[in-house]
Amino acid sequence: MDKKNYFLDEKPEKLTYGGVFRKIDDWARARSLWVVAYGTGCGSIELRPTFTSRFDAERLGMRMVGTPRQADVLIISGYLTVKTLKRVIRVYEQMQSPKYVVALGACPINGGMYYDSYNAINQLDLYLPVDVWITGCMPRPEAILAGFKRLQELIDSGRADGWKKYIENLDWYRENQRKIIKNWKMPNYNW
Amino acid sequence: MWSKIFYAFLTLLGGIAYGLLLGGISRKITARMQNRRGPTVWQNFIDLWKLFRKKTAVSHGVMFYLAPMFRLVGGAGTFLLVPIVIDSPYLSNFSFGGDLIVIMYFMVLGCLGMALGAAESGHPHAPIGVTRGLSQMAGYELPFVISVVVLMIADKTATVEGIVRAQQGGILHWHLFTHPFAAAAAFISLLGMMTSYPFQVVLAPQEIAVGPPTEYSSTFLSYMFSGRSVFAMAKYLLFMDLFLGGAGSLLEAFAKTFLVFLWPLFITNVFPRFRLEQSVRFFWTWPTFIGLVDLLRISLMR
Numbered sequence: 001m002d003k004k005n006y007f008l009d010e011k012p013e014k015l016t017y018g019g020v021f022r023k024i025d026d027w028a029r030a031r032s033l034w035v036v037a038y039g040t041g042c043g044s045i046e047l048r049p050t051f052t053s054r055f056d057a058e059r060l061g062m063r064m065v066g067t068p069r070q071a072d073v074l075i076i077s078g079y080l081t082v083k084t085l086k087r088v089i090r091v092y093e094q095m096q097s098p099k100y101v102v103a104l105g106a107c108p109i110n111g112g113m114y115y116d117s118y119n120a121i122n123q124l125d126l127y128l129p130v131d132v133w134i135t136g137c138m139p140r141p142e143a144i145l146a147g148f149k150r151l152q153e154l155i156d157s158g159r160a161d162g163w164k165k166y167i168e169n170l171d172w173y174r175e176n177q178r179k180i181i182k183n184w185k186m187p188n189y190n191w
Numbered sequence: 192m193w194s195k196i197f198y199a200f201l202t203l204l205g206g207i208a209y210g211l212l213l214g215g216i217s218r219k220i221t222a223r224m225q226n227r228r229g230p231t232v233w234q235n236f237i238d239l240w241k242l243f244r245k246k247t248a249v250s251h252g253v254m255f256y257l258a259p260m261f262r263l264v265g266g267a268g269t270f271l272l273v274p275i276v277i278d279s280p281y282l283s284n285f286s287f288g289g290d291l292i293v294i295m296y297f298m299v300l301g302c303l304g305m306a307l308g309a310a311e312s313g314h315p316h317a318p319i320g321v322t323r324g325l326s327q328m329a330g331y332e333l334p335f336v337i338s339v340v341v342l343m344i345a346d347k348t349a350t351v352e353g354i355v356r357a358q359q360g361g362i363l364h365w366h367l368f369t370h371p372f373a374a375a376a377a378f379i380s381l382l383g384m385m386t387s388y389p390f391q392v393v394l395a396p397q398e399i400a401v402g403p404p405t406e407y408s409s410t411f412l413s414y415m416f417s418g419r420s421v422f423a424m425a426k427y428l429l430f431m432d433l434f435l436g437g438a439g440s441l442l443e444a445f446a447k448t449f450l451v452f453l454w455p456l457f458i459t460n461v462f463p464r465f466r467l468e469q470s471v472r473f474f475w476t477w478p479t480f481i482g483l484v485d486l487l488r489i490s491l492m493r
Contacts, residue, residue, distance in 0.1 A: 021244065024240065025240075031237050032238045052225075053225050056222070058218075058227065059222075059228040059230055061234055066401050069405065070401070070407070070408055070412060096246055096249075097248075
């Protein structure tokens with residue numbers, strides 16, 4: 001079968017957003033956040049209690065899904081190595097718009113305790129648009145739930161537009177990503 | 192004729208809505224059994240709207256686009272062939288002579304369409320899920336068909352309506368009580384049809400992501416979502432008609448389908464998962480054996 005068929009190897013045209021249903025859309029999107037079950041660092045250990053019986057994130061309408069195609073939220077849980085960054089970019093671009101990024105912990109903000117590491121990145125929003133930051137090392141499930149409450153507010157008022165910024169400033173993001181990832185052995189655009 | 196089509200359309204919408212609501216109730220009950228609060232019972236409607244309005248930028252070929260439609264049409268077709276309220280001109284749907292055999296064919300259609308579409312998506316998890324789904328279908332179809340044949344021989348009819356009419360006159364005339372072995376076989380195979388948990392080998396979360404629909408997103412997934420809920424409704428209604436005596440009013444139909452819905456739900460929450468070969472072996476031994484016993488009994492008694 002034609003391999004090229006699986007990737008859309010061209011820049012996406014500017015996605016329009018809005019219409020008559022925009023209020024209902026935002027309301028529904030805020031109350032049905034599907035999180036891709038992918039942990040990049042130590043923070044993913046805090047996501048398990050968040051999503052199971054003790055803290056029960058499902059009462060906010062959130063659930064874990066096993067594939068980026070069906071997910072709305074990508075959680076960067078903790079430190080991000082260069083090797084993982086490549087996977088994270090692929091996962092993020094395979095998610096369907098509108099999509100949101102939540103960064104957990106100190107590491108994506110300024111490197112945290114890995115600030116001088118040779119293979120961990122220091123500042124996440126050079127490479128991916130982040131909608132909500134949750135500080136702490138590591139943030140407790142209560143903090144994560146508070147962060148998701150904030151994300152819901154942002155979506156509800158139509159201000160969580162990181163995915164739009166990513167498409168508008170794609171060249172800038174690509175430049176930054178290619179500076180870090182030396183062996184770019186993947187399609188140019190993988191949505 | 193046109194009014195019948197109009198009412199069939201209305202029942203279809205009602206069926207999707209009630210199926211989504213039952214899905215929400217099942218999420219709530221599961222949450223309470225796990226000592227959680229759980230989402231609202233309307234959560235599935237919110238999910239459906241969100242999925243329907245998301246952008247879609249994936250292209251994998253024609254069959255990839257058609258598969259969710261197959262799923263929806265397979266579900267809707269089965270739903271429209273099963274009479275909901277007997278004797279009602281609006282709610283008996285398009286049942287006709289010999290429809291039970293057509294229904295059994297129609298129930299396979301959605302799975303086959305899904306298999307073709309998932310195979311075209313190119314994701315390695317999809318063919319694994321498809322293989323598992325079709326193998327397991329071969330497993331649960333056997334006891335189900337045996338128990339349906341038992342009912343056909345017992346009532347000397349191949350229509351759902353005829354089988355419902357044979358059960359009128361009180362609870363003890365229900366096939367659940369007059370043919371308990373056939374009912375047991377069919378209700379065990381219902382667990383496989385609903386892929387409730389000991390037999391959840393198709394989607395198999397934590398193992399093969401979500402199996403066949405791994406590559407499906409947004410609007411496609413919303414079609415599959417509604418197709419799945421209307422298909423589930425069709426099965427509940429079919430089991431209500433075959434074993435619980437059908438329904439004389441809409442309220443009775445709601446109550447009895449809710450009873451059928453509770454059976455796989457309570458099983459699914461207390462069991463871990465079989466492997467594929469364990470699942471198929473189970474279906475081909477116990478429920479098949481129970482069904483064959485009843486088939487032998489009904490053939491000797493005639």
